[in-house]
Amino acid sequence: MTIAYRSEKCPVILGIETSCDETAAAVVARDEAGAPTILSNVVYSQIDDHAAFGGVVPEISARAHAEALDGIVTAALDEAGVTLSEVSAVAATAGPGLIGGLIVGSVMAKAIAHARGIPFLAVNHLEGHALTPRLTDGLAYPYLMLLVSGGHTQILLVRGLGDYERWGTTIDDALGEAFDKTAKLLGLGHPGGPMVERAAEDGDPKRFSFPRPMLREARLDFSFSGLKTSVRQAAEKNAPVSRQDVSDLAASFQAACADTIADRMDRAFARFRDMLPEIAAPTIAVAGGVAANQTIRHALETAARDAGFTLVAPPFRLCTDNGAMIAYAGLERFEAKMSDPLDTPVRSRWPLDRRAQPVIGYGRRGAKA
Amino acid sequence: MPQSGAHLILAIDTALDDCSAAVFDARANLVLGKRTERIGRGHAERLPAVIDAALAEASSEFSDIAMIAVTIGPGSFTGVRVGVAAARGYALALAIPAIGVTTLEVMAEAVRRDTPVLAVHDAKRGEVYALLMGADGEILKAPEALDPAALVDFAGAAGERLVLAGSASGIAADLFGIERTATADPTSQIDVAVVARLVAEGRSQQPVKPLYLRNADAKPPSRHFNLFAEPT
Numbered sequence: 001m002t003i004a005y006r007s008e009k010c011p012v013i014l015g016i017e018t019s020c021d022e023t024a025a026a027v028v029a030r031d032e033a034g035a036p037t038i039l040s041n042v043v044y045s046q047i048d049d050h051a052a053f054g055g056v057v058p059e060i061s062a063r064a065h066a067e068a069l070d071g072i073v074t075a076a077l078d079e080a081g082v083t084l085s086e087v088s089a090v091a092a093t094a095g096p097g098l099i100g101g102l103i104v105g106s107v108m109a110k111a112i113a114h115a116r117g118i119p120f121l122a123v124n125h126l127e128g129h130a131l132t133p134r135l136t137d138g139l140a141y142p143y144l145m146l147l148v149s150g151g152h153t154q155i156l157l158v159r160g161l162g163d164y165e166r167w168g169t170t171i172d173d174a175l176g177e178a179f180d181k182t183a184k185l186l187g188l189g190h191p192g193g194p195m196v197e198r199a200a201e202d203g204d205p206k207r208f209s210f211p212r213p214m215l216r217e218a219r220l221d222f223s224f225s226g227l228k229t230s231v232r233q234a235a236e237k238n239a240p241v242s243r244q245d246v247s248d249l250a251a252s253f254q255a256a257c258a259d260t261i262a263d264r265m266d267r268a269f270a271r272f273r274d275m276l277p278e279i280a281a282p283t284i285a286v287a288g289g290v291a292a293n294q295t296i297r298h299a300l301e302t303a304a305r306d307a308g309f310t311l312v313a314p315p316f317r318l319c320t321d322n323g324a325m326i327a328y329a330g331l332e333r334f335e336a337k338m339s340d341p342l343d344t345p346v347r348s349r350w351p352l353d354r355r356a357q358p359v360i361g362y363g364r365r366g367a368k369a
Numbered sequence: 370m371p372q373s374g375a376h377l378i379l380a381i382d383t384a385l386d387d388c389s390a391a392v393f394d395a396r397a398n399l400v401l402g403k404r405t406e407r408i409g410r411g412h413a414e415r416l417p418a419v420i421d422a423a424l425a426e427a428s429s430e431f432s433d434i435a436m437i438a439v440t441i442g443p444g445s446f447t448g449v450r451v452g453v454a455a456a457r458g459y460a461l462a463l464a465i466p467a468i469g470v471t472t473l474e475v476m477a478e479a480v481r482r483d484t485p486v487l488a489v490h491d492a493k494r495g496e497v498y499a500l501l502m503g504a505d506g507e508i509l510k511a512p513e514a515l516d517p518a519a520l521v522d523f524a525g526a527a528g529e530r531l532v533l534a535g536s537a538s539g540i541a542a543d544l545f546g547i548e549r550t551a552t553a554d555p556t557s558q559i560d561v562a563v564v565a566r567l568v569a570e571g572r573s574q575q576p577v578k579p580l581y582l583r584n585a586d587a588k589p590p591s592r593h594f595n596l597f598a599e600p601t
Contacts, residue, residue: 053587053588057585057587059446059585059586059587060585060587062446062447062450063450063579063581063585066450066453066454066579067578067579069454069457070457070458070460070461073461074461084461084462100446100447100450103413103447103450103451103454104450104454105454106413107413107416107450107451107454107455107458108454108455108457108458108461109458110416110417110455110458111417111454111455111456111457111458111459111462112458112459112461112462114417114420114431114459114462115431115458115459115462115463116462117431342417342418343414343415343417343418344414345411345413345414346413
């Protein structure tokens, strides 16, 4: 397949993602038929660098990004078979995330754009996740989005490019963070999500009755901090814990998370129907690493089916942090004739929905959530 | 000017308080354009405009640039990464090489006459970063993070007659004694023209890799209580 790259019709975007512990770069293009195509998607996970610390250490992450990024960008270009002279614009995650990594990614993206005389696009990481179902499944606006990762837990109405309504968010820990902290507590290691899921396989999800935080509350927000405390208390009460205890704790924790997600999504589905009755066949898309958890995925599938929604889940490697989603968000922005100046700052906090009321931590850097 | 005729060095420094860029003609040994802004923070946002200013003063374009020179530290961790990420980005985009220069050798070279130079920068937390350069410009001791008390040992025989450079030269002057040392202006920072010159003369050939001289602050987690009967 030959594509007339860098024509008006077929822009080619280089995307860079460095907001947490993946150093990632990708090339995404619009092909002549009008479909977005991932030409390359290179992700270097720093997971081993952080394993000893039980979580992501910001300075270690920033150092690893600075070390690896230009090699990852070169690999992405090589794999895509394009040279920078064929690239129409460079997009980079400018927030939210860990500031050290964001600086490395955006500075390199700006340098490339500056030297080549092509536009720079500062992309919101959450927008990358939110638009991924359009890249993978060609979803039309509007649709509902559930983002569940180590850093974010949000329900979004995706109305159009740059037009997002945040319906719910966590008021304390992100869901993936709750998994990580539970894994750490139970001595299961890092990353917590897959470890808890594995431990839960032969556990009894009904043995411990953990709280379903904020169940039956009309607002669509989440809270996982109390759940985490309950797990700790139950563990302490049963200490010393056996392997079976750990499995039962993990399974019961996971069940509480799944019930909470299902309850919140039920309400979101109803609100979507009220607000947009003209959408006959609505869609819920899911993204974020926690979307890979089978118990949560199953709860989500059931809730969506019962509400008449189609569940769209992009492939796992596009659900977790990656450069393709940033390149794709850049592609949509480029096609909408947007670009950002080279003095655009990175932002550790950057809500996708500027109208949303901050739920916690409104400080100098803006709302935490 | 076609790429093949490119012969200029673009030097960048964001490692300390300044955000600087210079365009240097290696053949003529001449600074064609230079911009230094003492901003303390915000290097990442400011750097492209600073480079544009240096290029404009030099009446040059990116296509005239044959090599990137950049300070790689020691300095502010974030500042060092801004410089390294930018240098690697410009080098990648222009398909030209990039060379690293340590901040301390720039400080030393800027004041070197006919004696060895000890460059000492305040590293905070009771430490200094130090480098020793011989009277002929040779690096006698590569950059290290030291307790100031170790500076006299570090300088060795060269400590008999020294020029001190850098923000911690006051501390060093007390240690070596006034009669053995001359002190350069301790408030002066990095002259980005020297960054370019060290690379032009082939004296600095470091890879463009951050020189932190200090590990990241991170401790493995301590378990608050032991849930398990036996260690896991």
